[in-house]
Each structure stands twice: as structure tokens, then as C-alpha cells.
Amino acid sequence: MPYRTQTLSNRDPFEPYDTAQITHISPQMQFMVRAIVSSLNTFRRDIEPLNGNSGITTDPASVRVLLCGDAADLRQCVNAVSEAVNDDPFILSRIIVAIEDIVPFAHDILELSKPQIVEWNEADYEEYLIERVKRRNDDFVIGLAIDLSPTIRRVRRIRQLLEKDGTLIIPNEGKGWRTAYPELIASFVVDGGRFLTMIDCVPGSAESIRDSELFPPLERRLRPTPGVISMRETSMAVLHLPPFGCILTLFYFLSVCPFQNVYISLRPFG
Structure with a gap:
């Protein structure tokens, strides 16, 4: 069963969202959802500057959030x-999802009430990708960008799309970024941005990122890349089984095993 985000209920339609009430079992997901809603929340409060910068004011209805990264990860974030x-x-339609694989968002492409989906192929020219996200005559501003799979090439493009006082959120910096690209990194904070x-x-x-590298999600291990399944993963899978009696038979295969698939069989009692 997928983890659910606590819904914000019992509020007037025009009342600002209280992002402190947003909770999620994943601290990282909770942090991102709060940041997204907070950035798009300003339209509820007349006209309010981005990031508390009193020198710049923007019509809140023109504020957008840009999400980049793996399509499956962003699908979970949008959900x-x-x-x-x-x-x-009004919240969802102001989210821009820039991804290479648009299949997980296929049902949202033609929905005006859903996020705007942009095909973002790293093989394309930089100017072409920037124009796909924001055309020259578009009057909206991007106050927040979240990149879950950051590369320096894409961070440069985000810098051109993001407002000077906007915020960029990434899981972690690449090794040596601040030494090799000090001006690029500094450009995100020089004008009041973050x-x-x-x-x-x-x-x-830090532990979560390390674990995600050591222990990929179980479903990814079963389908795209058959191989070793750790006891940690399977124990978590067992914890999420329905509370009715069943026998779970797991066949573990080491990397040297000639078989290419892992089989899981469920046999109800009685």
C-alpha cells in the first residue's frame, strides 16, 4: 500500500494552506510537498513577495514550480x-513537470487542472529545452525548482529559468561542484535566492540517500534488473502484506545464479 500524505481538510476555499499540517512518512517527501505548496500558496495572501524579499513583488497567480528528475519519482511527488x-x-495546474519519459504522466497531459508536462530530453539543445518550459512571451515566473536527479548541465538551465530570488532544491550536491563551478552555485543566492x-x-x-543506492526499491529489483534481493527489502515487503493468512514463498537468487527471474507465490490458507 503506498504511503499517503495527510490531507489538509476543514479549511475555507480561500484560506491559505497551513503547510505545517502536511505530513508524510518520508521526511524528504514531506519537505518537498511543503516547499511546493508554500511557494504556490502566496496567491491566497493577495500579493506577497517570493522568499520574503520585500524588494520584489509578483502576482501570486503567476508563480510556478518546476520539477525535474526521474519520472517515477516525480509521479510520487505530484501524487x-x-x-x-x-x-x-489552482495548485496542481501551476506545477511544471520537465521529464524525459512522459509515460507516467500521459493521463495528465491534456488536463488543464493537472500539472503541465514538458518533455525534457538532455540530448536537445539548451535553448530548445528552455523554450519548452518557458517561452519568451510567457508572463509567469518560476519561484521554486526541485531537481531530484541534478546534473551541472541541467542546473545551468534551471538557473536561466528560475527567478533570481527563487529557490533550487536538490537531494545533494555533486562531488566537487563548489570547487569546479563556484560562480554557478553562488548565482543562486547572490540576489536573495536559496x-x-x-x-x-x-x-x-544522508542515510536515506545512501540506503537508496545500496538497497534499490524491491519492484525495481524484481522487474528491470533481476539479481540479488536483500533481506532488508524482503522484510519490508512482508510488513506490507495484507493481514490475512497466506504463505509467502521466496526464491532468492545470487548474482551467480543462471536463472533470470524471481518468483513470489502467495497461497491462501484453507
């Missing part, structure tokens, strides 16, 4: 936001 705001179209990493902002992120 969590949708649950948190009860499918509020360059945030979840590893610094969210307790336990």
Missing part, C-alpha cells in the same frame, strides 16, 4: 501534493 491539497486545480540540499535540510537524508 503526494495532490493528496495534500485535495486535488486543488540553494538548498535535502541532505542539509532534512534529518536522516
Whole structure:
């Protein structure tokens, strides 16, 4: 059963969202959902500057959030936001999802009340990708960008799309970024903006990122890349089985095993 985000209920339609009430079992997901809703929340409060910068004011209805990264990860993020705001179209329609694989968002492409889906192929020219996200005559501003699979090439493009006082959130900096690209990193904070990493902002992120590399999700291990299944993964899978009697038979295969698939059989009692 997928983890659910606590829904914000019992509020007037025009009342600002209280992002402190948004909770999620994943601290990283909770942090991202709160940041997204908070950035898009300003339209509820007349006209309010981005990031508390009193020198710049923007019509809140023109504020957008840009999400980049793996399509499956962003699908989970958008689902969590949708649950948190009860499918509020004014929130969801101002999210831009830039991804290479648009299949997980195929049902959202033609829905005006859903996030805007942009095909983002790293093989394309930089100017072409920027124009796909924001055309020259578009009057909206991007106050927050979240990149879950950051590369320096994409961070440069985000810098051109993000407002000078906007915020960029990434899981963690690449090794040696600040030494090799000091001007690029500094450009995100020189005009009142923010360059945030979840590893610094969210307790336990370092361990979570390390574990995600050591223990890929079980479903990814079963389908795309058959191989070793760790006891840690399978124990978590057993914890999420329905509370009725069944016999779970797991066949573990080491990397040297000639078989290419892993079989899981469920046989109900009686």
C-alpha cells in the first residue's frame, strides 16, 4: 500500500494552506510537498513577495514550480501534493513537470487542472529545452525548482529559468561542484535566492540517500534488473502484506545464479 500524505481538510476555499499540517512518512517527501505548496500558496495572501524579499513583488497567480528528475519519482511527488491539497486545480495546474519519459504522466497531459508536462530530453539543445518550459512571451515566473536527479548541465538551465530570488532544491550536491563551478552555485543566492540540499535540510537524508543506492526499491529489483534481493527489502515487503493468512514463498537468487527471474507465490490458507 503506498504511503499517503495527510490531507489538509476543514479549511475555507480561500484560506491559505497551513503547510505545517502536511505530513508524510518520508521526511524528504514531506519537505518537498511543503516547499511546493508554500511557494504556490502566496496567491491566497493577495500579493506577497517570493522568499520574503520585500524588494520584489509578483502576482501570486503567476508563480510556478518546476520539477525535474526521474519520472517515477516525480509521479510520487505530484501524487503526494495532490493528496495534500485535495486535488486543488489552482495548485496542481501551476506545477511544471520537465521529464524525459512522459509515460507516467500521459493521463495528465491534456488536463488543464493537472500539472503541465514538458518533455525534457538532455540530448536537445539548451535553448530548445528552455523554450519548452518557458517561452519568451510567457508572463509567469518560476519561484521554486526541485531537481531530484541534478546534473551541472541541467542546473545551468534551471538557473536561466528560475527567478533570481527563487529557490533550487536538490537531494545533494555533486562531488566537487563548489570547487569546479563556484560562480554557478553562488548565482543562486547572490540576489536573495536559496540553494538548498535535502541532505542539509532534512534529518536522516544522508542515510536515506545512501540506503537508496545500496538497497534499490524491491519492484525495481524484481522487474528491470533481476539479481540479488536483500533481506532488508524482503522484510519490508512482508510488513506490507495484507493481514490475512497466506504463505509467502521466496526464491532468492545470487548474482551467480543462471536463472533470470524471481518468483513470489502467495497461497491462501484453507
